Amino acid sequence: MLKTALGELRVLLVEDDPAWQHMISVGMGERGIDVQVTDQLGKAIPMLERLMPDAVMVDDSLSDTDSVASVRQLREAIGSRQIPIIVMSNHDNDVGIGKALAAGATDYCQKSQQWTQLAERLLHGINLAKAQAAGNDTSGTQKGENSGRDAAVDPLDAIRSQREQANRDPLTGLFSRAAFMQKGQMLLRRRRPQGHVAAIMMLDIDRFRRINEAFGQRAGDRVLQHVAECLRHAFRNLRQADPANAGDDTDMPDLLIGRLTGDEYALVFSSLPNEETARKAAEIIQAHLRRAFQIDGLDLMLRTSIGAAWFPRHGRNFDMLLAKADVAMGVARQQGGNRLLVYDDAYGEQLRGDFELQSALATVLDRNELILHYQPIIDTRYNRVVGVEALMRWMRGSQMLSPGKFIPLAEDSGLDFRMGEWAISEALQQLRRWQRGGVAIPGVSVNLSVRHLRQPSLLRSILQALEATEMQPSALTLELTEIDVMRDIENVLPTLWALKKAGIRIALDDFGTGFSSVSYLTRMPVDTLKIDRVFVSNMENDIAQLKVVRSIIALAGALDLQIIGEGVERTEEMHMLQKLGCQDLQGYLFSKPMTAAQLERWMTENHIMPGRGWPGEGTTAGS
Numbered sequence: 001m002l003k004t005a006l007g008e009l010r011v012l013l014v015e016d017d018p019a020w021q022h023m024i025s026v027g028m029g030e031r032g033i034d035v036q037v038t039d040q041l042g043k044a045i046p047m048l049e050r051l052m053p054d055a056v057m058v059d060d061s062l063s064d065t066d067s068v069a070s071v072r073q074l075r076e077a078i079g080s081r082q083i084p085i086i087v088m089s090n091h092d093n094d095v096g097i098g099k100a101l102a103a104g105a106t107d108y109c110q111k112s113q114q115w116t117q118l119a120e121r122l123l124h125g126i127n128l129a130k131a132q133a134a135g136n137d138t139s140g141t142q143k144g145e146n147s148g149r150d151a152a153v154d155p156l157d158a159i160r161s162q163r164e165q166a167n168r169d170p171l172t173g174l175f176s177r178a179a180f181m182q183k184g185q186m187l188l189r190r191r192r193p194q195g196h197v198a199a200i201m202m203l204d205i206d207r208f209r210r211i212n213e214a215f216g217q218r219a220g221d222r223v224l225q226h227v228a229e230c231l232r233h234a235f236r237n238l239r240q241a242d243p244a245n246a247g248d249d250t251d252m253p254d255l256l257i258g259r260l261t262g263d264e265y266a267l268v269f270s271s272l273p274n275e276e277t278a279r280k281a282a283e284i285i286q287a288h289l290r291r292a293f294q295i296d297g298l299d300l301m302l303r304t305s306i307g308a309a310w311f312p313r314h315g316r317n318f319d320m321l322l323a324k325a326d327v328a329m330g331v332a333r334q335q336g337g338n339r340l341l342v343y344d345d346a347y348g349e350q351l352r353g354d355f356e357l358q359s360a361l362a363t364v365l366d367r368n369e370l371i372l373h374y375q376p377i378i379d380t381r382y383n384r385v386v387g388v389e390a391l392m393r394w395m396r397g398s399q400m401l402s403p404g405k406f407i408p409l410a411e412d413s414g415l416d417f418r419m420g421e422w423a424i425s426e427a428l429q430q431l432r433r434w435q436r437g438g439v440a441i442p443g444v445s446v447n448l449s450v451r452h453l454r455q456p457s458l459l460r461s462i463l464q465a466l467e468a469t470e471m472q473p474s475a476l477t478l479e480l481t482e483i484d485v486m487r488d489i490e491n492v493l494p495t496l497w498a499l500k501k502a503g504i505r506i507a508l509d510d511f512g513t514g515f516s517s518v519s520y521l522t523r524m525p526v527d528t529l530k531i532d533r534v535f536v537s538n539m540e541n542d543i544a545q546l547k548v549v550r551s552i553i554a555l556a557g558a559l560d561l562q563i564i565g566e567g568v569e570r571t572e573e574m575h576m577l578q579k580l581g582c583q584d585l586q587g588y589l590f591s592k593p594m595t596a597a598q599l600e601r602w603m604t605e606n607h608i609m610p611g612r613g614w615p616g617e618g619t620t621a622g623s
Contacts, residue, residue, distance in 0.1 A: 010034045011122065012053040014044045014070070015088075016063050020111065024057070027115030033122065041065050045077045053083065054126050060089040060100070068103045075104035084125035112178050167243040169259045171221060172228035175243050180258030183241055184268045185318045188311060190252045192271040198311035199269040199278035200321045202329040203227075203285065206303040206337035208263040213454065214488035219295050224263060226293055227302070231257050231265065234288040235281075238269075266322065275310050282306050282340045305332035306340040314343050334408060358409045360396065365422055369395050372426055373593035374444075376608075377564060377586045380578060384609050387443045389479070389586065390427040391593045392419065411449070420452050425465040428476060430596050432469045439600055440610040445477035445507060450484040453495040459502060473503030477528065482508045489520060500525030509566075512548055521559060529556045531582070533567025540572060553581050 011028065015021050016039040025035040036051055038044050041062055048056075056074055060067035067087055074085055084106035097108045106125045109118065167179035175183060188198055205211075205227065212220040232240065238254040245251040256268040267285075272278050285306065292299045307329025309321045324343040332341040341347070364370055374388040394401040410416040427444045434441050452458055466473055478499065485492060485508065496506055507528035512535050531552055539546040556563040565577040568587030577585060591602055603609070 010053045012047060012051055012056045013037045014041055014058040031119045041070050048077050055084045055122055057086045057088055060087050068099050071100055071103035071105045082129035084129045086125060114178055172225055172259050174228050175258035177260045179243055180266060183256050187256055187268050187270040188318045190270050196271045196273055197275055197278060199272055199308060200325045201267045201282055201306055201308045202325040203265040204305045204329055204333060205263040206305055222295055230288045234284050278310060282308055303338035305329050305337045307332055309343040357406060358413060361410055361415055371395055373595060374599050375586060375593040376591055377584055378590050379584055381583050385441055386584060388441055389445045390423060392423055417455055420448050421461045424462055428465050428469040428471050431475060432471055443475040445479050447479045450488050450492055453492045459498055474505060477505040477507050479507045479509045481510045496525050512552055528562040528564060530564045530566045536565055536567050536573055550580055
């Protein structure tokens with residue numbers, strides 16, 4: 001049993017529901033509290049003398065009596081002993097609380113499976129009872145003073161305060177998970193006009209863990225608070241539920257907002273005209289959260305994954321609808337995030353497949369199932385391969401999976417670090433095989449996330465791979481997306497400079513999407529800029545995109561950086577980039593990613609030779 005300053009704790013539970021008997025006994029038992037159970041008040045009275053419990057917990061709707069009568073009879077049997085009585089109920093209303101307290105109850109709480117919270121309330125009640133017993137032994141003057149202070153505290157107000165604190169998420173002020181679940185079930189039972197629907201939505205902040213890692217927990221908390229404020233403000237014209245009224249089944253607001261866990265939020269729109277209106281409500285959420293806001297002087301724009309389920313189309317049970325919204329949100333996240341999905345039966349099967357993939361990923365390196373494909377970078381002036389980009393693939397049986405399918409799963413489980421180190425080692429080994437075999441490809445680039453830069457072992461593992469393959473550090477380029485680097489620029493700069501001093505090259509991938517300033521570029525040890533495919537594909541028909549591409553090429557030239565146009569798929573795109581001064585290109589116009597052997601055959605068949613040296617050696621933008 002739980003040993004405290006008060007000794008070992010024993011509780012008498014009077015509950016006639018076998019399921020709650022079991023759950024409370026196990027939940028409290030796991031926290032060291034011995035629970036003795038009976039299903040009738042008539043049996044509980046004689047057990048008081050035999051057990052001498054530290055507290056009594058009683059259901060407010062026993063089959064043989066009501067809550068007021070239960071409390072009165074228990075209090076009479078307890079007599080002058082200071083044993084707290086905690087009434088448990090499936091309901092939460094001030095009338096029931098007031099009657100129970102007036103009859104002699106110490107505390108009143110809703111039934112839930114928050115066992116730690118229940119144990120704390122038990123201990124609080126027992127401590128108060130012990131303190132009151134000790135106070136009864138003091139002088140009459142002290143009794144009078146204590147009585148005056150006790151009388152000044154309204155027990156009902158104290159219970160209300162405790163209840164509201166339990167119902168409210170302390171960080172955001174939204175509904176807590178338990179209160180959200182309770183109120184959501186009430187709202188689903190609300191009467192609504194013919195044809196109206198209820199909408200249940202789950203919302204997750206994409207890559208929230210990276211925000212925490214980049215800016216710290218304090219900034220992460222501010223992001224969570226910002227999301228809560230946006231959700232409330234977006235629907236300020238709707239009557240929103242108040243956590244103070246979580247248990248009031250007569251209070252039927254239009255909207256319920258809760259923070260369930262971490263960066264997951266949930267909303268219930270209790271009555272909307274139709275499903276199209278419900279979808280527009282979700283789009284309003286996305287629009288509000290996309291607006292830039294500042295943290296420590298930096299502008300942030302959030303991306304969110306939203307899953308939705310409609311009542312009654314997707315079901316009539318609240319827990320099931322919330323679960324379906326959660327499934328849709330999970331699929332939205334797996335598809336890259338920043339999107340809204342309404343539940344579909346096929347999503348459940350897709351998520352089960354993702355869980356199987358994540359499980360299989362744990363041993364993917366041990367089974368040698370990862371392979372690298374290589375996409376050439378072409379100097380279009382001389383038709384030469386001046387480097388290759390290594391791209392990871394997963395051969396799972398006869399099925400080949402692309403990175404978009406498994407890299408997000410690897411990041412969730414932390415396996416992406418080992419996989420990144422493997423990719424660097426394997427790419428350098430292949431480069432060595434090519435060069436020793438007479439295919440003198442100058443260098444290879446490998447994609448890493450900014451999360452890798454925070455690993456203290458990164459530089460050491462890269463240097464070990466270079467030493468093992470006897471390759472020069474300049475033969476390796478690490479590609480990092482511009483937007484990831486800019487989110488954590490101050491923290492990653494020291495690591496970038498350490499890599500640069502070791503001779504390793506750095507490329508900013510998807511350049512143009514991360515809003516890098518010229519001042520930051522001059523501080524970063526960058527060798528190459530890769531123009532994002534979005535700009536390349538649209539520059540013919542969009543003058544603004546063309547200006548962006550021209551500016552990027554001019555910027556690279558001014559800073560003496562190598563410029564590569566990626567995602568080139570059409571001859572017209574190639575000619576326009578060449579005219580603007582970008583000669584080194586990469587994309588499906590030349591070749592899809594392929595195995596090392598396929599790349600060798602492709603070079604032979606197309607009479608393409610290895611190039612002038614690693615991109616950037618001798619040729620910069622405009623040269």
